[in-house]
Amino acid sequence: MSEFRVLFVDDEADFRETLIKRMQKRHVEAFGVRSGEEALDWLREHPTDLVVLDVRMPGMDGIQTLRAIKRDHPLLEVILLTGHANLEIAREGMQLGAFDYLMKPIDLDELLYKLEDAYQKKTIQEHKIKNIEGVIESRK
């Protein structure tokens, strides 16, 4: 699996930093910010493949952030990762296009598989678009 860049958005510094460290050990390029607002700023500046997003955060919550990300970066895949199991929010998140809704505590391998799957989905969609652009180009 090729390398990908992941942004972790979580207001809990300990959790976020530990996760980033452990991801880096698995050769994932991982970065972290602590709020939805910071995430949006980050994404404007840095090319990113995947976002792992907490749901309950001060300021913009995960759902609002998800909505904004999907609006500004429709191809980016977002995984919600939360300590707050809530069926309604899970459904809302999935309907807004979240790739998955995972719950803490999470097995690291499981998270890694999800990231790989989400990244593959993103890659395929990008190929599709590139290809269709190519076809349209050739028919001009």
Added chain:
Amino acid sequence: MAIGSLFKKILTRKPSPETADAAVDALRIEFKDRYHSFKLLLSANHKALEIMAEIEEALHGSRPFGMTFVRAACTSVAVNVFSMVRNIEKLAPGKYGELFARFDAIQKSVDAVLTRRKPVADERLVIPLGEVTKEMADFVGSKMANLGEIKNSLKVRVPPGFAITARAYQRFLEHNDLQAEIDRRMQAAEADRVEALYNLSAEIQQMIIRAEVPADLTAAIRRAWAAMEIEAGGKVTVALRSSALGEDAAGSSFAGQYRSELNVSADAVLEAYREVLASKYSLQAITYRLTRGFRDEDVAMCVGCLAMVNAAAGGVTYSRNPVDVHDHRIFTNAAWGLPKAVVDGSAACDLFIVSREDAMTVVAEDIRSKDRKFVCYPEEGICRLDVTDAERLLPAITHEQAIDLARTAASLERHYDMAQDIEWAIDPRGDLYLLQCRPLQQRPVETVTQKSAPTADGASVIYRGGVTASSGAASGPVFIADKGSDVLAFPDGAVLVVRQAQPRWASLLNRAAAIVTEEGGFAGHLANVAREFGVPALFAVPEATRILRTGELATVDATGQAIHLGRIEALLHQAQPRKSLMQGSPVYEILSEASRMIVPLGLLEPDSPDFAPTNCRTLHDITRFIHEKSVHEMFNFGRDHNFSERSSKQLHYKVPMQWWVLNLDDGFTEEIAGKYVKLEQIACIPMLAFWRGFIAIPWEGPPAMDGRGMLSVMFQATTNQALTVGVKSKYAERNYFMVARNYLSLSQRLGFHFSTLEALVSERTPENYVSFQFKGGAADLERRLGRVHFIAEILESIGFRVEIREDHLLARVEGQCEGYMLQRVEILGYLALHTRQMDMIMANPAHVEYYRAKYHKDIDGLLAATH
């Protein structure tokens, strides 16, 4: 999909060569995209089934679970089912759109069950005790409701005071936005690890203690305090006691789970209030709720505030014998000073037994040496004092007082029509005050005095005596606990030995075989919980921590009041199994109700007209429906697109075989344009494993058949369907392998039976599974059943979980490593060849035995060869 149809259009025009190349590329990507969606769908299906199994296990097992588990499990199933709905929509846009509505409806009903809440009707934050009745249990907790009831209806003497209500507790949580944060921490903690629970408990308690009491609540408490002082006729201090909602629900005692603060001054009352609230998250309280199946959010912490009685003596009276329903006498434990010494189990206390005749008399007494007592400091707080030598051996109460207590207990019992557990204090003037009353749990087990019944070898006895706090006998390694942190090191199934019968040890009772204490009587909190959990408990064993040594095996016979060294089977075989405390509890009921919308499978027959989205009543139905359809959609897409790379290929193994292979993504080693695929061009790991098993051992053939060699047999068995080239066949009508590198779906019709095999095998161990379904045959039902059970037995012997419904067999194995899974696929390959027409011989036991032995031998050989 819009892109797909666009390409169809482009392809139907006359394309330029570049466009054609791009179109082929596009189709390849389209196939890749579809396969990826299919894979996501399969993995979501697998996960959803796995969690459904966990839910089933929780409902049938004896392990306790909390709302955290319930919420996480239900949410996770729903998320994965939603993911399946989304991915089938990608595979067949618009075709099964109804599924979204079905999912939504089911999800909403599940959510309604999970979030159901009793509304609090009374908005008051504080209610004076003089206005409290037993109907107010939902606002002030049952403890305060009972106390208000006996004060106001029975005119029993109770100190003045007030209740801080459930509404106040909610107000406190909302003001500080605490509940969501608590839920989050509870979920994120790994509840299986005692250490994690320990930290969690400390963190949450700190959060509560640091939180702010809202101004309106503070004001309400101040006003009630002033009114209480008017009633008391002067300045008072108070005792703050928890009176949690649901404390007495479902036969639970909640005994001593929460904190009480004694002799609290007006200055410290808010502090003490928060301390009591925080104790909702003490380690023993969290463990207790978990074991008993109480929802965290249902346990609102109401707090009772009672003017402090400066007790000369205090204690607990039981209107019945808690460990013997046939004993009608009335039992009182008494100590010098505050009743805390009795309730805590922290000091020795006197016992008075009063007969229940009209003229009550003390029929037995046991006056102990009472070394310590608890008394109030003048300003606030309490202290432990040594009792003077002169007082130590004197009875703490007189016979008249014991009889007075017995009368009060009996009258409360008549009022409530239930045995009662009463905490009381006698002030220096000799006036009796009731501080608490609640139903007494009696256990319908053998009598305390039946000491001789289980005769064990007397040689093993190392101690005789003590008080039966909870009857029964159990054995385990001794563990002597002293400090709170010893809780972390306590091994499951050990015999807990402690000095004082303090409530804090209650958090170990769900893991302890038995408990022995040096001090404490049967009226203490710990004794209550031990009885409730059915853990044998022998109290008042002096020097227990010296008689016993950590690590040595001991048998505690609480009923017979003896401790033995070693494991004494004669005592243990009469031990009753631990009762499951979860069943009937609120958490259990919620999971049980939610599971009815999740787990049952109603959609069984894919060929039936009822197999439709509208008939999906549970999330399991939806997964079943989608899984079935997804396989067909994958198949149909390959068939419908005239795209030679992805059209089905006939398998070529030495000669063309009657097996077709459809490549979903990376199932071939190279792109193949022609009609055939050779075995060596197959990259699909599970298909190769299947084939290894299929060709490993030649089929002997049924007795009636002459041996014409394996290949001819295979031809015969697979060519009996009329297959006309060019006619669209359904997936189920031919022998198809659908393959990707790590995925195999095999649908085969051999002879007269039909089977499907699906396998996902990769280095992602937790996602691996092999599922196998088998149905039908030409023989009569009895023989068909014979074969199904025969195959089931073989599959079970190699680790499959097998379910049989009539002549339909469903076997599944999952979550094992790649090598293990491939071996199972290989054995299925072997069985596919060798069990055909097995139904024909099922009537002959000798034949059956012969084949059983042969198959087991062959399978052992296969397992050995690949290892």
